[in-house]
Amino acid sequence: MQTYYENYRVNWERSKIEEQIQGLQNWDVLVNGEVAGAIRLQFDAEGCYLRDLQVSAELQGQGIGREALAKVEELALQSGADFVRLRVFKISPAYQLYLRAGYAVDKQEDNFYYMSKLAQPS
Numbered sequence: 001m002q003t004y005y006e007n008y009r010v011n012w013e014r015s016k017i018e019e020q021i022q023g024l025q026n027w028d029v030l031v032n033g034e035v036a037g038a039i040r041l042q043f044d045a046e047g048c049y050l051r052d053l054q055v056s057a058e059l060q061g062q063g064i065g066r067e068a069l070a071k072v073e074e075l076a077l078q079s080g081a082d083f084v085r086l087r088v089f090k091i092s093p094a095y096q097l098y099l100r101a102g103y104a105v106d107k108q109e110d111n112f113y114y115m116s117k118l119a120q121p122s
Contacts, residue, residue: 024051025075029068031059039068041075048076048119050086053094065094069101076119085116 021040029037036059040052050072055064076084086103088095090113103115 021052027071029055029064031064036064037068039072041072043079043081047083047085048072048079048081050084053086060093065097066101069097070122073117073119074122077121082119083116084119085114087112087114 024040024042027039027041028035029039037055038052039050042049042051050069053065053068053072055068072084076082084103085106086098088098089111090108095113098115098117101117103117105113106116107114
């Protein structure tokens with residue numbers, strides 16, 4: 001993700017990123033018992049926000065991201081949220097993953113798409 005920040009000349013301060021991560025609910029994405037990625041969520045009165053979904057580059061394209069998104073919806077529903085919302089860099093390949101998973105673009109800015117989806121049980 002640092003590449004996207006650098007591409008758009010957005011400030012990437014490791015300490016600031018780590019501080020923000022501590023305020024989120026964080027889960028490891030496991031494949032065969034090994035960490036293959038991470039999910040970071042934020043819950044508030046308006047719902048569930050997917051702040052970060054990462055899958056190791058060598059494991060991408062194997063359906064792991066799709067399964068992780070299903071888990072995000074499950075966690076959202078458990079928390080009482082109706083929607084999952086996210087923001088994705090326009091140049092990120094994850095944008096296509098979100099579209100395939102049923103997320104819709106609510107608005108866009110220069111660098112980002114803001115997307116949401118009604119959470120549904122898997």
